[in-house]
Amino acid sequence: MTPATLYGLCSAVLVGAGLYGMLVNPQPLRKILSLNLLGSGTFLLFGVIARRGAAAGLGGDPVPQAMVITGIVVAFSATALAVALLLRVFQETGRPTLDQPAPKDGG
Amino acid sequence: MSLALLADGALVLLVLGLAFWVNAAASGFAAVVGYVAFGLLLALAWMRLAAGDVALTEAAVGSGATGAVLVAAAMRLRAAADPPPSWPGVSRPSTPNRRSADGRDTPGHDGGGDDLAPPAPYSDSHRDVPGHDEGGKPGLSLRLAALVLSGLVTAGLAGLVLWTAGPAPSLAEAATRHLPGLGMGNAVTGVLIAYRALDTLLEKVVLLLALGGVWSLTRDRVWGGRPFPRAIPAGNGALILLARLLPPIGIVVAVYVLWVGATDPGGAFQGGAILTAMWILVMLAGLRDAPPIGSRRLRLAVAAGPAAFLAVGLAGFVLPTGFLSYPESIAKPLIIAVEAVLTLSIALILGLLVAGPAERPPDPAERLR
Missing domain, CATH: 1.10.287 (Helix Hairpins)
Structure with missing residues (x-):
């Protein structure tokens, strides 16, 4: 087994773990975290493909690597926006969940 | 092994x-x-x-x-x-929602800046159950179904990784061929700033859009104000010492990382992130307050990097071969110049995204700008 294959299997498990966490965890903050796990797994898979495309004296194919750098930045932007939305919901309702507030809250 | x-x-x-x-x-x-x-x-x-x-x-x-x-x-x-048990708010209202306090909003996170007390516990009933403190988990059958689904996805990806173990198709040859013409040695930077420059440009636009989204979550009456619930007082001695010692070193490192990105790992984004870290350190130590989000100078600085990139890209229509291409004779200085402006804008945008929407009303003088 080569290191690239090992990290490929790692990325597969990360994607599964992130997907499971997103589906099962009810709290939005945990869903955001799991989404980031899922994204990290996807990026790592790109890295493995890049590593296997090593040629021309480079350690890996630079095109997937550059795409992953862009991806990490976009994932950060999405996380920052999601966290800001979550904190605003929390400001409005006093609850860090997306559940409907109890009727006595009066919306 | x-x-x-x-x-x-x-x-x-x-x-x-x-x-x-x-x-x-x-x-x-x-x-x-x-x-x-x-x-x-x-x-x-x-x-x-x-x-x-x-x-x-x-x-x-x-x-x-x-x-x-x-x-x-x-x-x-x-x-x-x-x-925290030592919090002085003993007479904290027990209802989850504190709208009634001033008839409008939850105090403690609004513009006053003088009240950092957290809202009341939103739900006492869940707090005794470990791991279930924020809403109920889905039932066992749903969790099993999610487990099976995630397991299938993992198995599929793992199979893909194992079956395609051979060398992957690669663009490495093509990416290195034209690097000397760009005056670069780092193929990844070459891809980011030249071959796939459109991706990088749009990535900056995504950052700007995210910043717009975060800012638009500001409350109306603190619009144009500063992030953080209140001005951070100058902290303890060690933090202030760090915030004075580290930034000069950090700025030099950031410039180095930007410069070396042409030939070795590094580049605009990595350098910008280091600058952001220095800025956040200074803000957290209370040496400089966060800027008001309504400031025109701030907004111009935020837009400068993507605008410079776009301007160079559009110039490609007139000068050599097309959108986002560089004339070979001045490719390197042009790329470094674009990256330098981008680095400053990236550092600002990252820091502002971390700081979040405004939570304090702007000073009267700032309102006029």
Whole structure:
């Protein structure tokens, strides 16, 4: 087994773990975290493909690597926006969940 | 089994263990801390995959900046879920919603800046159940179904990884062929700034859009004001010393990382993230307040990087061959100039995204600008 294959299997498990966490965890903050796990797994898979495309004296194919750098930045932007939305919901309702507030809250 | 593979195996086990911790930790704060550690270990994994540029970005943005945003959010949510016993708010209202206090909004997070008390516990009934402190988990059957689904996805990806073990198709040859013409030695920077410059340009636009989205969550009456619930007072001696000692070094390192990005791992994004870290340190130490989001100078600085990139790209229509292309004779200075402006804008945008929407009303003088 080569290191690239090992990290490929790692990325597969990360994607599964992130997907499971997103589906099962009810709290939005945990869903955001799991989404980031899922994204990290996807990026790592790109890295493995890049590593296997090593040629021309480079350690890996630079095109997937550059795409992953862009991806990490976009994932950060999405996380920052999601966290800001979550904190605003929390400001409005006093609850860090997306559940409907109890009727006595009066919306 | 070679020693290196053994080390790789240990790293993979650590990464996966932390990923499971992020999913399973009882409190959101513990999960976030686990995620930051996970990101740093993942940066090591990127080094093992011979991707130094990605490792730098993962450590700086994936773990650092994302971690800062998430830690701040988890702190606020935790303060509400589990108020410290020594908090002076003994007469805290027991209802989850405190709208009635002033008839409008929840106090403590609004423009006053004089009240940092967290909102009341939103739900007392769940607090005794460990791991279930924020709403109920789905039922067993649903969790099993999610487990099966995730397992299938993992198995499919693992099969893909194992079956396609041979050399992958590669653009490495094509990417290195024209690098000398650009005056560069780092193929990843070449891809980012030249071959796939459109991706990089749109990535900056995504950053701007995210900043617009975060700012638009500001309350009406604090619009144009400053982030953070109140001005951070100058902290303790050690933090102030750090915030005075580190930034000069950090700025030099950031410039170096930007410059060396032409030939070695580094570049505009990694340099910008280092500048952001220095800026956040200065803000957290209370040496400089966060800027008001309504400031025109701030907005111009934020837009300068993408605008410069776009201007150079449009100039390509007139000068050599087309959109986002560089004339070969001045490619290197042009790329460095664009990257320098981009670095400053990236540093600002990252820092502002971490700081979040405005929470204090602007000063009267700032309102007029």
